Amino acid sequence: MSDRHHPYPAYHLKQAGVPDDLCPVATELSPMRPGDWRSFRPIVDRDKCVKCAVCWLYCPVQCVEEHAAWFDFNLQTCKGCGICAQECPQRAITMIPEAQ
Ligand code: SF4
Ligand code: SF4
Numbered sequence: 001m002s003d004r005h006h007p008y009p010a011y012h013l014k015q016a017g018v019p020d021d022l023c024p025v026a027t028e029l030s031p032m033r034p035g036d037w038r039s040f041r042p043i044v045d046r047d048k049c050v051k052c053a054v055c056w057l058y059c060p061v062q063c064v065e066e067h068a069a070w071f072d073f074n075l076q077t078c079k080g081c082g083i084c085a086q087e088c089p090q091r092a093i094t095m096i097p098e099a100q
Helices: 008-016 054-058 085-087
Strands: 040-044 062-066 069-074 094-096
Touching: 040 069, 054 085, 054 094, 085 094
Parallel strands: none
Antiparallel strands: 040 094, 062 069
16 A cells, blocks of 8 residues: 555644644634534523432533532533433423524
């Protein structure tokens, strides 16, 4: 196999002199958080919440926060995937469009 057809992109980047620690796509960290681009956000009905913590368990980005009588969401890091609303056994979580 010729070098030109090497299967690993990292190989070609190295051949081109790109340093190992330089991301070729985005060379600077972005300060953007999911709260900046999210389309939907969860809201919790505090009367329905029984603090079972299922939303906390399933949230893929660990943005569910425990409060004295209910669970709520860190809207800076919540990406609006809706998994918490799907999994809440009490149907206490509703996803609403960000514009509202
Ligand atoms: S899954 Fe629903 S009922 Fe359970 S803690 Fe979360 S919001 Fe409350
Ligand atoms: S919408 Fe997704 S990211 Fe946001 S709290 Fe629910 S599970 Fe977590």
